[in-house]
Amino acid sequence: MSSFQEIVFKLKQYWAQRGCIIQEPYDVEVGAGTMCPETFLRVLGPKPYRVAYVQPSRRPADGRYGENPNRLYKHSQLQVILKPSPADVIEQYLGSLEAVGIDLTQHDIKFEEDNWEAPTLGAWGIGWQVMLDGLEITQFTYFQQCGGIDLDVVPAELTYGLERLTAFLQVKDSVYDIEWAPGFSYGDVRFQDELQFSVYNFEMAEVGTLWKLFDLHEGEAARLLAAYPKSTQEAAEKARFPLLPAYDQVLKCSNLFNTLDSRGAISVTERVGVIQRVRKLAVGVAHAWADQQGAAQ
């Protein structure tokens, strides 16, 4: 039986052998691996790219104080970007499942329609949820648009739910019972995160402070975007302009939005407006990035 970490090793190995750069998790809080610059920005423009990384993904509203066996505030995604998507991409994906020890001739695998959309990122794609014996283990998406930009080169995005996949392989009913490493369960490693962040997100996060932080990060991102050189004459200025830091500010906003949401501080009416604010920044960064990287070629 493979431990959680061994499954991660095997998947990384598998994708490394297929030309992927193996990245480490991005060090700013995100709700999904898609939001990391390695996906969000790299899918823009014509340059081919292949990358795989594990990304802890924070969804404050999904926290359950460590009591629910299947729902987590912070779960781990393995994010794989293949740009452009190879013609045998599904075959390669199935191979990765076999690489972690799933004998697909003994199991039921289905690709069920599930088109992905992230309104805060101005991103959407066409794809499936991949079902293994009735369990959704992967989201498979052909990106069509990102940051409001139609993509020149269509990447395939594979997002594996690592806890689910491991629970499946280890035949465990609770995520907390899966073996992370010999002698250590997932609960040993992560239970305190789940408990304490649930308490914070649902009970103690100070709404006023969070809004203040949101405004500050939004302001900083907007300030940078406004300063991005418009003219082609400023090529040198453009090339060194700090868009990656601007994007970090957007990610901060997004995480604060999710925390405020879980705190019940955003009404449905407000919601649309706040999503628009984040989206505007994300789209702004994407356009500037496409311009900057295009100019650098």
Place this chain on the structure above:
Amino acid sequence: MSLPFLLEIGTEEIPDWMIPAALDSLRTQLEGLGITARMDATPRRLVARAEGLPDRLPDTEERVNGPRKNAPEKAVEGFARKQGVAPSDLSVEGEYYTYLRKTPGRRTIDVLAQALPGIILKIAFPKTMYWTGKTGPRFIRPIRWIVALLGDEVIPFELAGVQSSDLTFGHRRGGRASARAGLQSRFATYEQTLRDNFVILSADERRKKIEDGIAGMGIRLKPDLPLLETLVYLTEYPTPILGEFDPQFLALPEEVLITVMRHHQKYFSVEDDSGHLAPRFVAVMNTSADPQGLVRRGNERVLRARFNDARFFWQTDQRKTLSDRVADLAHVTFQAKLGSYLEKTERVVALVKELGGDEHAQRAARLAKCDLTTELVKEFTELQGVVGGLYARAQGEPEEVWQAIYDHYKPESMEDSIPRGTTGRLVSLADKLDTLRGCFGVGMAPTGSRDPFALRRAAQGVVKIIVEGGMTLPLLSLIGGDPQLTEFFEERIKFYFRDVRGFRYDEVNAAIAAGCSDLPELEARLLRLQKIRPSPDFEPLAASFKRIKNILRQAGFTGGAFTPTLLEPGPESELFDEINRSAGQPIETAIGALRPKVDLFFDKVLVNAPDPAVRVNRLAMLHGLLEQFRTFADFSEIVTNS
């Protein structure tokens, strides 16, 4: 020579619900080429097969006229050169030089090679994607291989970087691993080759395989045809398996359990002998067998986790009653311009009161939308209403109240039933009427196929509830006098009686012309109209009514005094007597006597009499005849053969 044709478009998994329409679209386009094909599909392939195609199209001849026969030599030479022939190849027909251009029929394979790429890309899908690049072809999912054969020959073309060939592919993991390199196809053996590689091409056969498999399990299934269709098009080699769950979960409402199984897991539910839910389910695998029970146990584990979630939500939600949630509706937007659900609730309660709803109905209206704030409905949105009803029952609300909440989204389609009691019907009507009035009021009437608030369904539901609930309500005044909404409702009323109830369109038009505000009364008239239609007097009389209407219109008749003394004895007086006799009689008894008198009148009497007084008098009498049946139907709308 006659050749078989095989086209297989190999794709990544197409959404199940789009497949039948895609096949129809492909079939129609092939018919445009003169090919009548048999269509089949699995999630990974759209297939057309036909036999008896000619190897080439017939030769054609075209006569091209040139210059006059007395034209200068230069002109004749010029014409010949243009046709690519020598002047000696021309002939003279009548006054002109002509050239008989013979075009040999093109080879069918060339015609197909040219036409198929366009045809494939024109298959209609509700949503498409690009995958080779922004300017590349669009299809529902990437095309990965194409088999195109005429006889044994590959029809050569390229599409989205894929070259047509004679290689097909089997099930992704069924069959031999070596088969993943591609399997050679021939028309005659194609279906068997697929079968050997765990692909059942025929949807009928896949459906039968599922049904037979379930029949062999010795259980009673909750029938679910839409789910069966989904599974037929979600699999290439379906095999049903029987799983179990902990009977403790049966303490949760059946509605919740079934929704989890059906919508989230695509499982069939199983009933015990008394029709109650049994702690079992049927899943359909896309593979041939589960010898070690791995797939069964996997599905059982997933279901257990899902049921645990549902139980958690069910218990959490109970901590706050529906009536304590009314105020929370202020934070749930109904529609930006129409305010929150709290505001909607206030309007619906008032409308229920106006419709004569009692305290129970008003209570139900007040609580109806509260389940939108529950965790269970956030998780299972398709259970809105139902969950509210279940919570209301658990919280001790009277039966009338909880049932009304439970039912108030009904009917969700024209096949669905209406709410079971008067209370539920009133709440449902008020909710839908409020949505319709509100949306039309802020200019959100549906346009074309765009109907994001499902207003057609709402109006259709209103009509169905009023008619089938036998409710006497002044529909048109409830609409509030908005002419656009009135017209919209008339369309829905026509649709309901025509397409749902099966009345003939001209009968519906005739009956509606006599009023459609009181729908049960309209229904009664329609039923009577339908019954008298076959009587031998009806259609001739209807034809006469149409004639009368035309005469009145042509004469510009707007009214006039009727003077009995101006009547001529004979057919005219007899008709007048018959009109008087029939007054107040039901139409069923009146038409038998009226018809011969009307016929005789038109046969013998000239309406346009030279004496204006007589003419106007006759018109007035005929007008009176039409008026007599005006409240029943406008017979001139009836389409007759005569």
